[in-house]
Amino acid sequence: MAVIEIKNLSKHFDKVKAVNGVDLAIPEGELLVILGPSGCGKTTLMRMIAGLEKPTSGVISIGGLDVTELPPRARPIAMVFQSYALYPHMTVFNNIAFPLKAHGKFSKTDIKEKVKWAASILDIEKLLERKPRQLSGGERQRVALGRALVKEPKVLLLDEPLSNLDAKLRASARDSLQRFQRRLGITTIFVTHDQIEALGMGDRIVVMSQGKVMQVGTPQDVYHNSANTFVASFLGSPGMNFIQRDNYLFGFRPEQFVPQEIADRKDDLQLFSFAVTRVEYLGAEQQIYGVVEGSSDEKKVIASLSSETNVRLETGKTYTFAVPQQQLRFFDHETGLRIEPQPL
Amino acid sequence: MKTPTRWIKRALFYGVVAVFCFFSASPFMWMIITMFKQDKDLYRSANNPFIFNLPPTLSHLDLLFNNTNFLVFMRNSVFIGVLVVIITLVISIPAAYSLARLVGRWGERAGIGIFLVYLVPPTLLFIPLSRVVVSLGLHNSLWSLILVYPTITIPFSTWLLMGFFKSIPKDLEEAARVDGYSRLTSFIKVIMPLSMSGVVAVIAFTFTLTLHEFVYALAFVTSSAQRTISVGVPTELVRGDVFYWQSLMAAAAIVAIPVGLVYNIFLDRLVAGFTMGAVKG
The missing domain is CATH 2.40.50.140 (Nucleic acid-binding proteins)
Structure with a gap:
């Protein structure tokens, strides 16, 4: 059964159609990559799923629940921002504990236990007393991931989480992120403009351009059986060669x-x-x-x-x-x- | 080779620091010395004004505390100051936040418009404002100043805080909203702690402004029991053409020194506060 269902979703900023009639269904446990050049609407699409952007029209449902009108805090989602958005005035422990403190339904010992659990999967137990500014890029990324996981969301949203890492670290981060997603089996949407990340990590890839979905399919599918010239030339470096014949x-x-x-x-x-x-x-x-x-x-x-x-x-x-x-x-x-x- | 140039650099650095220290501390020293001087010492032009030529005396402090309303003025000033700080914070924080975040490009223009209001001088505004004060029945009362001072402090503070809120990445509060907080609670838990320098700067600016403001305090309040320090002290200690210099100095020092100390404690935050507002505003 699909965890997320998106029907005819659109977002218009004045005259710009950032997202224009998108339909998607994402099954449980899938790692779905949304790929496209900058300005194609992929981030806007993710922000609408998170509830940070209000759709102009269309419906989003998560786990069978229509969340289109719900604020972010009422949705069973967690998000890792491109900048990681760690709270600079809090320690790593408090950063990770922050989502748990939101509703006041967890006791102090519960919070401690859950933070320890998240820290242990991400191997950041030694960093809990530090402030974000004392962490390296890779460590920040893991803290952000820990903060997202600790509330055990149905859906994990990742907005270009690797783009702030240097090139050498990125390869190992891709690997650990993918293994980690497999282990937890959490439904994940991963937004990126980097086709290496998309092809290497995605169960399926959504290729977007100008607010529209160009193609949805496995990495092999979109690469070898591109649905149109945009997908064919966007994927691969360099992209597909085209030669014109008659019509x-x-x-x-x-x-x-x-x-x-x-x-x-x-x-x-x-x-x-x-x-x-x-x-x-x-x-x-x-x-x-x-x-x-x-x-x-x-x-x-x-x-x-x-x-x-x-x-x-x-x-x-x-x-x-x-x-x-x-x-x-x-x-x-x-x-x-x-x-x-x-x-x- | 390295050591001599380093020594020269150090000597230059501390020399400049010493000059500035002398420049800012000497008025205070002079005030403190003068407030303990006997009349016979002070009014003899042959005497060195910076040392005690005759033994010091406490009689001028006695005059200040026991024969003037100085303590009443102090209480009035602190009362006004605290209330105006509260009013300013309560109005300028939400105003600055909404202008910085919610209104988009019009927020910037509105912010500049609000700042321009601050540039209209009180000497121009006190006549129309006195009509407002009279029609509200607040003339000759502390409350007139509590009403009027925010017209100066709110525009400036709003503008200052706008710079702060703009410099905090939007991602942070969005992260808080995804983490389960409403707009209001994410503001309180994430944005406010990161804007403390700005809030401290606003408190310092507002409080010192209410302490030294003169035109409105003189125009709207006439009875001695309702006066603030800035008006009360000169009116009571300058009688006709007689200046009670030592008591005047004592009053000035008693007010200025605690304010100076507080400024120094929060110096780093204040510098961060004012420069950030200036650059990002």
């Missing part, structure tokens, strides 16, 4: 676009004549920029190759590149939506 577009991922010599011969290959304009060395891989001859718009196309490959490519020369037929994706020229394969 449709076809596309392929840069890593599928390889010199004919090293292409897998068992595949049914589509060959292109590729004029290389620039070779960019990026350590483990190299990116080859160029133009596919015979395409009607002469747009730049990128190929991602391993740096270890034997084929030498030089700027200004033309090579034969190949893409397996089954890796070609076709989209409508007008709407950008995925269509059936077309004859090339």
Whole structure:
């Protein structure tokens, strides 16, 4: 059964449609990632689920209860803010205990026990007497998570919780956050603009753009079977290459676009004549920029190759590149939506 | 090589500090010395004014406490001060918070408008305000000042506190609301403790303003028993062309020194309070 159900939810700020007719159902225990570029409405969507933003129209229900009109404190949710929003004048202990003190229904010993429990899962027992300013970024993140967990919410909302960590810490934080979510089995919504976080952590991904849901699906689904050109070009770095033909577009991922010599011969290959304009060395891989001859718009196309490959490519020369037929994706020229394969 | 330059730097630093200390402390020293001086010592122009040429005396303190209404003035001033502080806090805290958070861009403009009100001088306002005071039947009463002083203190305090509330990230109170608190309780539990510097600055500003304010106190209150220190002391201790200098100094020192001490205790918070308001307001 779905823990959260969102029906036709919209939020308009004056003329800006921040969220525009979103429908979502999130089953129990799922880690759902909302992914999109900044300004796509993902944070507004999360804030509406939290109750911090009042929807213009639509319905949100959590655990079967219609919460659309309820204030945040009446919703069975907890949230970790991008800035962590730890209370600077309180110790870590008091920060974590703060949600428990809200209703006055827990005794002092209960509070102590629950804080200890949250601190022990997050491995921050030694920090309880410190103030937030004495903590590192990773420790702050765990304290914020502890404060969210201690009231045992039905739904955990995470607003870009990793974006304030430095790059090296982020990989281990992704891992620990995901394991932690699995262990507790808590339904989690994770907002991010980072596709690595989304693809690496999500059970399902919601890709948003301009207030609308572009696609909902597993990481494999949204990456390999993108529903439209936005999703296809947003995911992957670099995103999908598109080439225009008559009244449709076809596309392929840069890593599928390889010199004919090293292409897998068992595949049914589509060959292109590729004029290389620039070779960019990026350590483990190299990116080859160029133009596919015979395409009607002469747009730049990128190929991602391993740096270890034997084929030498030089700027200004033309090579034969190949893409397996089954890796070609076709989209409508007008709407950008995925269509059936077309004859090339 | 390093040590001599460090010594010079230190000497310069403490030299400048010493000059400032002398500059701010010498009036107090002079006041304190003068209040114990005999008339014969004070009025001889050949005497050094900064030392006791004749033995000190307590007779001027006796005059101040026993032959003037000084204690009544003090009580009046403290009474007015405390009440005006309370009124100012009760009105300016919610006003500043709502202007900082709830009204959006109009809040900023309204805040500037409110601050402009503070810039209208009392010398211009006391005539219209005296009509208000008279029509309310408060003339010649302490309550007229309790009514009028907030017109100066509230605009300034609102503006000062606005800067404070704006500098506190919205995330913090939203976190409190998600954590199970209402808007009001999150304000009390999270925003207020973080704005204490601003509140202390408002209390200090308001209280000292009511202590030294002169124009309204002179215009609205005439009976001696209702006067404040700022008006009462000069009217009772300047009789005709006779200045009771020693008693005047004593009155000034007795009021100024406790205020100065309190300022020093809260100095860090006050500096934080006023500069924060100035930068973020």
